Amino acid sequence: MRPDHNPTIGRVVATEAMPSGTHQFQFWTATDTDLGIGAIVRVNDDSGRIVYAVVTDGRSYSDLATPLHDVVAAEGDPAAKRGPTRRTEVRLWTGAVLRQEPEEPLQPVPLAAVSLATKEDVEFALRMDSYVRSETAGGIPIGIYTGGGMSAPVYLDADFLLGPESAHLNISGVSGLATKTSAVEFFLTSMFQTFPAHKGSIAAVCINVKGPDLCFLDQPGELTDVDREMYGQLGIDPRPFEHVCYHAPFKADGVNLNTLRSHHELAKSVQPLVWGLREVLDYHEVLLNRDDIDAKSDAFIDFLTDRVVEKDFTDEWGTTHRVCTFSDLERLFRSIFEGLEATGRSDMWRTHHIATIRKVRNRLLNISTRCKGLVTDDGSVSDLPFGSFEDRSVHVVDVAGMDQLAQDLVFTRVVSKLREHLERRDLGVECVIVFVDELNKYAPGDGPDTYVRKMLLDISERGRYLGLVLFGAQQFRSQVHRRVVGNAGTTLYGRMDMDELATPGYQVLSPATKIKLATLPKGELMIRHPHFTQPVFVRFPRPPILPGPVGVQKFPPAKEVDFEDAVVMQLSTLDRRILPGRVKELIVGHRDDAVRRALLATRRAQPDDALAFFEAALGTPVAREQVTGSVGKTTRLKQVEDPYAS
Amino acid sequence: MVTRSAGHRIRDAILAANGKVGGSSVLTHVPQPLTRPFGSAEQLEHECVEAVAVGEPKASPRGTGFLDGIQRYSVVGRFGLVPVVRGYVAAAVLGRRNENLCVRHQVSEEFVATSIGRLSGEQLRELENTRLPLYDSGGDDREHPILDMHLAARVVEDRRERAEQRVILSYLRDRPEGWLVVDGSIAPYLAEDGASRILGLIKSHETQFLEGEDLRTAMTLPVGHRSSVFARRTNGRDKAYTWYLRLWPWDDRGLLHGLVRLELAPVDEAVVQASEISAWMLSERSPLSAPDSRWDRLIYPMRQVESYLRAQVGEWL
Numbered sequence: 001m002r003p004d005h006n007p008t009i010g011r012v013v014a015t016e017a018m019p020s021g022t023h024q025f026q027f028w029t030a031t032d033t034d035l036g037i038g039a040i041v042r043v044n045d046d047s048g049r050i051v052y053a054v055v056t057d058g059r060s061y062s063d064l065a066t067p068l069h070d071v072v073a074a075e076g077d078p079a080a081k082r083g084p085t086r087r088t089e090v091r092l093w094t095g096a097v098l099r100q101e102p103e104e105p106l107q108p109v110p111l112a113a114v115s116l117a118t119k120e121d122v123e124f125a126l127r128m129d130s131y132v133r134s135e136t137a138g139g140i141p142i143g144i145y146t147g148g149g150m151s152a153p154v155y156l157d158a159d160f161l162l163g164p165e166s167a168h169l170n171i172s173g174v175s176g177l178a179t180k181t182s183a184v185e186f187f188l189t190s191m192f193q194t195f196p197a198h199k200g201s202i203a204a205v206c207i208n209v210k211g212p213d214l215c216f217l218d219q220p221g222e223l224t225d226v227d228r229e230m231y232g233q234l235g236i237d238p239r240p241f242e243h244v245c246y247h248a249p250f251k252a253d254g255v256n257l258n259t260l261r262s263h264h265e266l267a268k269s270v271q272p273l274v275w276g277l278r279e280v281l282d283y284h285e286v287l288l289n290r291d292d293i294d295a296k297s298d299a300f301i302d303f304l305t306d307r308v309v310e311k312d313f314t315d316e317w318g319t320t321h322r323v324c325t326f327s328d329l330e331r332l333f334r335s336i337f338e339g340l341e342a343t344g345r346s347d348m349w350r351t352h353h354i355a356t357i358r359k360v361r362n363r364l365l366n367i368s369t370r371c372k373g374l375v376t377d378d379g380s381v382s383d384l385p386f387g388s389f390e391d392r393s394v395h396v397v398d399v400a401g402m403d404q405l406a407q408d409l410v411f412t413r414v415v416s417k418l419r420e421h422l423e424r425r426d427l428g429v430e431c432v433i434v435f436v437d438e439l440n441k442y443a444p445g446d447g448p449d450t451y452v453r454k455m456l457l458d459i460s461e462r463g464r465y466l467g468l469v470l471f472g473a474q475q476f477r478s479q480v481h482r483r484v485v486g487n488a489g490t491t492l493y494g495r496m497d498m499d500e501l502a503t504p505g506y507q508v509l510s511p512a513t514k515i516k517l518a519t520l521p522k523g524e525l526m527i528r529h530p531h532f533t534q535p536v537f538v539r540f541p542r543p544p545i546l547p548g549p550v551g552v553q554k555f556p557p558a559k560e561v562d563f564e565d566a567v568v569m570q571l572s573t574l575d576r577r578i579l580p581g582r583v584k585e586l587i588v589g590h591r592d593d594a595v596r597r598a599l600l601a602t603r604r605a606q607p608d609d610a611l612a613f614f615e616a617a618l619g620t621p622v623a624r625e626q627v628t629g630s631v632g633k634t635t636r637l638k639q640v641e642d643p644y645a646s
Numbered sequence: 647m648v649t650r651s652a653g654h655r656i657r658d659a660i661l662a663a664n665g666k667v668g669g670s671s672v673l674t675h676v677p678q679p680l681t682r683p684f685g686s687a688e689q690l691e692h693e694c695v696e697a698v699a700v701g702e703p704k705a706s707p708r709g710t711g712f713l714d715g716i717q718r719y720s721v722v723g724r725f726g727l728v729p730v731v732r733g734y735v736a737a738a739v740l741g742r743r744n745e746n747l748c749v750r751h752q753v754s755e756e757f758v759a760t761s762i763g764r765l766s767g768e769q770l771r772e773l774e775n776t777r778l779p780l781y782d783s784g785g786d787d788r789e790h791p792i793l794d795m796h797l798a799a800r801v802v803e804d805r806r807e808r809a810e811q812r813v814i815l816s817y818l819r820d821r822p823e824g825w826l827v828v829d830g831s832i833a834p835y836l837a838e839d840g841a842s843r844i845l846g847l848i849k850s851h852e853t854q855f856l857e858g859e860d861l862r863t864a865m866t867l868p869v870g871h872r873s874s875v876f877a878r879r880t881n882g883r884d885k886a887y888t889w890y891l892r893l894w895p896w897d898d899r900g901l902l903h904g905l906v907r908l909e910l911a912p913v914d915e916a917v918v919q920a921s922e923i924s925a926w927m928l929s930e931r932s933p934l935s936a937p938d939s940r941w942d943r944l945i946y947p948m949r950q951v952e953s954y955l956r957a958q959v960g961e962w963l
């Protein structure tokens with residue numbers, strides 16, 4: 001029993017035509033009331049039964065039987081002076097039951113007094129008591145419920161957010177007003193600060209798909225006093241993320257990074273994302289499935305991956321190939337074509353038709369062109385630190401400036417790698433949140449069944465057992481594959497589009513709730529969460545992070561520079577003492593890709609003496625071996641055979 | 647030639663001889679004879695009754711109260727032929743605060759009415775044990791099932807009048823100023839202190855005090871007009887000052903449509919105030935009390951008192 005309740009503001013009423021049910025009921029209040037749609041109320045029956053409910057609809061009417069009577073009273077003149085008495089009027093509200101006490105037997109809502117919920121009532125009504133107060137508590141603040149002059153923090157249950165009970169979070173709403181990106185940023189802040197250590201370690205991988213959106217997660221943003229007060233109430237320190245690492249591919253030139261976070265003060269935290277032949281071949285389905293890749297091509301690619309790549313492979317004409325890069329691969333293809341031509345043999349090479357070989361060759365080499373900057377043909381690799389993810393670290397993978405095909409490749413490979421490592425339990429953290437904005441682009445409801453979408457479906461359905469959690473955002477939920485949104489245990493809605501609300505997915509919402517959603521101010525959300533029987537409205541503060549558009553003003557992206565200057569600049573972000581002249585002297589006579597590789601190795605190693613390291617890396621092949629040893633974590637460089645080195 | 651219907655022929659005849667057409671809908675029931683069809687009047691304002699234009703509607707003064715009462719009764723059982731009646735009466739005054747009506751005073755009473763003289767000692771004791779007030783409905787030695795019910799009903803009516811009286815008294819006592827509009831005649835309250843602040847609003851016109859041309863003038867008042875003020879005799883030797891007022895146009899609707907009679911205690915100011923008070927009543931036409939069938943004469947606040955009291959009793963039984 002919870003005897004303390006607020007003063008009575010309404011009474012439950014029921015008629016035969018409009019009875020009180022177990023899940024819905026009507027009550028009336030005075031015409032001047034603090035109540036509104038989304039408010040949480042409590043029904044207090046003398047018998048001891050208490051019902052908690054959220055207001056989903058409100059109507060008002062008077063005892064006027066027909067509008068004609070008003071016309072008669074005004075003698076047909078709308079401007080006629082109003083009578084001295086106001087008609088009796090009713091404010092009739094619909095409440096949707098959140099929780100009943102006792103829960104069994106489940107009974108219709110009693111015809112009793114209604115009061116506004118207290119803070120404790122809100123906690124109980126939303127069943128938060130079970131995960132906010134318990135021993136193994138895992139309540140993550142998502143925002144503040146306000147109603148009738150009272151406010152109370154609202155928590156989500158970590159077990160239902162990150163698994164194993166249920167998982168994933170999805171947020172919808174119109175562009176610019178729904179505050180989707182901001183809400184996710186705020187919530188990640190909240191989660192990183194409040195996720196209890198006993199539940200394990202977590203990290204986040206955010207795919208930045210739009211401009212500078214997620215480029216300044218480590219920079220403090222401006223907050224209002226209201227925001228700060230909300231942070232106080234939620235028990236969160238409004239500070240930006242501490243461990244953020246950025247990963248961005250190069251632009252086509254191979255030295256300038258393809259990201260808006262290229263200001264020299266921040267450049268140090270951006271790691272280039274560079275993949276080689278092996279990384280691409282492993283995910284060839286992404287690149288090839290759009291076209292008519294068939295079983296024959298598949299078989300040939302399998303042959304390449306199993307028998308050729310990174311192995312000593314001797315062809316029929318006596319040449320031994322070691323294919324580690326796209327260039328090596330091209331050399332192999334040329335050797336095959338020339339060999340076949342010279343010997344005038346059939347159209348087949350080792351059971352593969354020459355047409356198939358040509359097709360695969362064209363596709364693969366095309367990739368290194370379309371994804372230039374991401375895919376190198378010289379064999380150097382720079383990747384996310386799979387295996388050494390740190391607790392509460394954020395990895396932003398910036399694909400905003402990339403070709404769609406390259407975005408798909410990055411996305412698929414990053415997620416697949418996360419999955420592999422989580423399955424083997426050697427990622428470095430137990431749980432990783434993948435935040436994908438514009439989910440409709442990657443998992444559309446209709447359109448071809450792409451590899452990317454299949455993978456997202458797979459995470460949605462099985463990720464919770466692995467600790468692979470998807471935070472997805474999109475404008476229109478109806479445009480995302482049903483199983484992807486349907487599997488999100490928690491759903492947030494910002495300001496919504498009316499046409500979207502008219503689609504079948506929103507039929508469960510009352511008309512008043514829909515109108516409220518269509519007019520929701522910035523910073524307010526509607527939440528569906530497994531513990532909440534009904535959707536609940538909350539407010540949340542601005543994220544304590546520099547918003548993307550403000551960030552690019554404060555930290556304007558570095559101007560694109562020519563090759564030499566880019567090398568100088570990147571080295572000087574590692575060590576300010578480096579003299580430009582010295583760098584330029586060093587690289588004279590070296591091929592661009594050799595310089596790129598040395599630069600990449602230096603950036604990754606972040607050594608104390610960057611210039612010395614760079615010089616060593618640039619020097620002789622022997623020196624390169626030493627470099628690899630000191631990098632430690634990756635073994636890729638060891639296998640690199642620079643065709644132009646000698 | 648097409649034969650015109652009887653109705654049309656009669657209308658034509660009335661119009662041809664300068665009559666007015668329009669009246670009631672189809673009736674089937676022949677009403678009970680009137681108990682007091684005639685009373686007498688004494689002209690105060692004019693020698694003959696005149697139609698006086700009231701002017702623009704005007705809001706009644708702040709603090710005006712509206713009184714009404716209700717009654718409910720039922721036969722719970724009988725001792726032999728003697729009916730045992732359970733009765734409930736209530737009365738309330740509503741006042742206006744910021745255009746909203748709210749309850750100022752109210753009383754209610756639940757009781758038993760029966761013919762006490764015909765009960766045995768035991769029967770009486772048992773009824774007394776109910777701890778409800780017990781009222782005697784009397785009755786002759788000779789029993790009559792219908793007449794005995796009428797007598798019980800008289801008790802109920804009497805209790806209601808007393809309930810109303812109690813509310814009126816406490817209202818007048820608590821509020822040294824302001825008008826109180828009551829439903830019906832003010833005759834029962836003439837002796838009270840403050841009776842001069844009571845305004846009776848009478849909707850039925852069973853008793854006619856005027857005759858001849860005076861009656862014709864009063865009964866055919868145009869909308870927004872009142873009759874001259876005249877005095878009528880109440881039960882005893884007391885007098886009430888009274889006049890008719892037409893709230894709604896009555897053409898086509900029947901003679902009594904929108905016609906009310908207002909009553910005041912016999913004070914000299916009555917004649918002076920008649921037009922102003924009539925203007926107040928005109929302003930009460932909005933909001934309309936429809937769908938109540940008496941909307942043409944029932945003002946909205948009065949209907950609200952009634953609705954309030956009815957809602958209070960609920961199903962009652």
Ligand SMILES: Nc1ncnc2c1ncn2[C@@H]1O[C@H](COP(=O)(O)OP(=O)(O)OP(=O)(O)O)[C@@H](O)[C@H]1O
Pocket residue numbers: 173174175176177178179180181182183475494522523524540541542543547
């Ligand atoms: N809690 C908040 N209170 C008030 N305003 C906010 C809040 N959070 C964000 N905003 C403002 O709302 C605007 C839009 O935010 P945001 O970029 O997150 O929206 P979005 O839904 O992601 O838009 P888009 O679909 O274009 O990506 C920003 O200008 C931001 O400053």
Ligand SMILES: [Mg+2]
Pocket residue numbers: 180181182213437
């Ligand atoms: Mg956004």
